[in-house]
Amino acid sequence: MEQWLHSRAFVRERRGLVRTADAPAGTTLESGRHEVSSGPPLDLAANDYLGLSRDPRVTAAAIDAVAHHGCGARASRVVNGTLAVHNYLEEQLCLLTAAQSALVFSSGYLANLGVLTSLGGPGTLLILDSHVHASLLDAARLARSPVVMVAHGDTAEVGAVLAARTQPRAVVVVESLYSVLGDAADLNELAVLCARHDAWLLVDEAHGIGVAGAGRGAVYEAGLGHASHVVRTVTLSKALGSQGGAVLGSATLREHLVNTSRTFIFDTALAPAAAGAAAKAAQIILAEPALAQQLHSNATTLARLCGFARSPGAVQSVPMPSAEDALQAAQTLRTAGLLVGCFRPPSVPDGVSRLRLTARADLMAYELEHAAVLLGRVMPALPDSSLGSAVAELDKEK
Template sequence: MSRSMTAWLEQQAAVRERRGLVRTPMTRLGGDPGVDLASNDYLGLATDPRLAEAAREAIGRWGTGATSSRLVAGTTALHLELESGLADLTGMESALVFSTGYLANLGVTTALGGPGTLIVADEHCHASLIDGFRLSRSRVETVPHNDLGATGHQLRTRTEPRALIAVESIYSVFGDAAPLPQLLALAEEHDATLLVDEAHSLGVAGNGAFQGRGSVAGTELAAHPNVVLTATLSKSLGSQGGAVLGSALLREHLVNRARSFIFDTGLAPSSAAAALAAVGIIRAEPWRAAAVHRNASSLTAGLMHFLQWRGTAVEPFQQAGAVQSIPMRSAAAAQEASKAAHRAGVRVGCFRPPSVPDGVSRLRLTARATLTPHDIDYACATLRRILEETP
C-alpha cells in the first residue's frame, strides 16, 4: 500500500479505537457455545442432523460447489426444488434463489430501481437494501421508522412513474414489526410496489396454520400483485443463501437483469439441499416457531424490571419475533457488557454504530427455539447482574 493509504488506515483505526467502535470477528470454537442469544439460528436448524445429511447427500451427487453462475451450469434440480418449496411456503407465485440474502436484496433493488423509480425506504432498512438503493441510481427518500404519513406523502408527491416502498417485516436490530396491511393499502392507493424483507420473519412469524411461514404467508399480502418479498436462508433456515419471491414475470426479469444473480456463482448445492430440508421442517414442526415466541416472552419478562429501572429513553421491547434489543448508554458500555456476558457463558450480540439505525448502541438478544427454561433463567440473571454493574 502507498504511504498516503497507510497513513489514512492508521488514522481510521485510531478514530475507531477512541470511539469504542473496533470490530472483531467472533470466533466460534465449536463444542458447547454456552447460552446462545447471539446467533440468528432462530429454530436451531443449523446443527440439525437432517440438514447435515441433506447437505452431505448433495455433495455426493453434485460436488462441493455450484461451479458457475446459475445461468451457465450452476443450476441443479435442488435449486429449482428449493425455489418452488420457498414459493409454496410463503404463498408467493415464484422464487429465485441467490447465493446470499445480501445479494438477493441488491439484485431486486437494482433490477426494479433506476431513474424512473422512486424508492421510499424506512430509515431502519438493512444495509443490504441501502446498498441496493444506492447502486440502483433511483431517487431515494428515507422516511422515519414505520411512519405511514411520511410514506404516503412521498408516494403522493412523486414525479417518477414507478415507486418501491422498502421495509423489513421484522426489523433486524429493534425486532419490531412493520405495519404491513397499512403499507399495502398505501401501495395500492399510489400504484407502488411493496418490497418486504422477511429475513427475520421467515421461520418465526405467521399465525395459525401459517405459523413459521413468515409475516406475509396467509395474509392478503401473499401473492398480491403489488408485493415482492426477499428472504435469507441463513437465519431460521440454518443454511446459506437468499431469495426473491414474487410473480413469475418478476422472476424472469431478475434472471435477465439482476447483476448479483447473473454475475455470481450459484448457491452451493449443499446449501440449497440444507435449506430445502429446513423448509420441510418449518412446515412439519410449527412448535419451533411457537417456542421462539414463548422464549421471547420469558426473556422480556426476565429483563423488563431491570429495563424499567434503567429508565431508558428508548422503548426497549416492541419485539415481534425472536429479536430483542437492550439500548446501552455508550458503545463502550455495550462492548463491556457483551464481553462480561460472554465470560459468564452467555453470548449476546453487541451492535454499535454504524450497525444501529438510531446511533444507540445495543445488546441484541435472540430468543431461539432451542433455549431451555434453565438457559433463559440463567441468561436473565446473568444479564441483570452485568447490566446493573455497567455504568
C-alpha cells in the first residue's frame, strides 16, 4: 500500500497538482504571523472578505464566549451541547439574512451534507449546477437520490428537468456566487421555476454572505429571504471571519434537520469561541454596510489595474494556460511577497487552471497597486496574457 501512495504522489508531482497544508515559511507557533525580515506577504488568497477575523470586536467576542462557556461545547447539540451562544448566533444570522430560522453546524461542509441528505432519498430528485462546491457533490452522493447535473447557469435546462421529473419532490442546488468563475446565479428565475414546479431551491451562500446585498447575501438582495421554498446554507469562515456553517430556512425545516440530519445529531456542537465571533461579525455586517461597499470598490479597482473583467463577488479569477503555469506563477508571486490562490484540476469544475485573487475590504489602495505590479511582472511570460500591458504604466511609476 505504501508503494501505491508513492506512485500517486509521483503522478501528482508530474502533473503539477501537488498541494500542501503547511504553514508559510516564517510563521511562528506563538502568533501565527509571518516573522520574515521583509515583512508579511500581501494576502490575496484568504477568504476573510471583510477583514473581520482580526477585528478587535470579533476577537473580543470569541474570548468572552470562551470565558463563559469554555473551549469546547463538550457534546452534540441534541444531548447537552447547545449553549446560549449557539442560540444567539442563530438569532443574529436570522437578523442579518431575514431568514425565518437558522441551525448552526460545525462547518459549512457539514451544513451542506446535513441538509441535502435530510431532504434527499429515492423520492427526491436532486438537480445540481455543474459548478457547485465539492461538499454539495458529496452530499448528493450520500443522499440516496436520483441526481441530474445541468450545465452551469442554464436555467432553461433546470426548468426542463423539473417539468419532466417523475419524483414527488425535487431540490435545485446552486451557489449564489461561484468561487471559481466568480459569476452569480439567476436566483429570481430559479426561484420562480422552483415555485412553479413545487420544488426547493437550495442556495449555497458561502461567497454571498457579507458580499452581496450590502452584506446580507444574494438571496436577501433578490427579495427571497422569506420565501419558504428557498433554503440557504452559509459558512461562517469567510466574510464572517470565524468557523462553522448554518442552514437558513423555515422553522419546519429546522425542526426536520434537528431530528434527521446526521451531521448535526452525531457531531459535537460548534466551539463557543467560533460561535461568539461569528455572532459579533454578523452584527457588524448588518450595522456597517460600508464594509461590503468597500469590498466591491476594491474588487473593481483590482480588476481595472490588472486589466481583466470584474466578477460580481469578492473572488476575481484569472485563467491560466495549464496547471503547471498556474503553480509556477503562484510560487513566483509568493517569493515576491504576494499570496494568491492557485486552482487546478480536480478542484476546478471546468478543468481550467486559475489564479484566484480575493479583493478584501481592508486592502489599501497602495496594496492593490503593488499587487497589480507584481502580477504584471509574472503574467507577460504566459501566452495571451493581458495583465502585462495593463499594468505597464504602474510598473514604470515604481
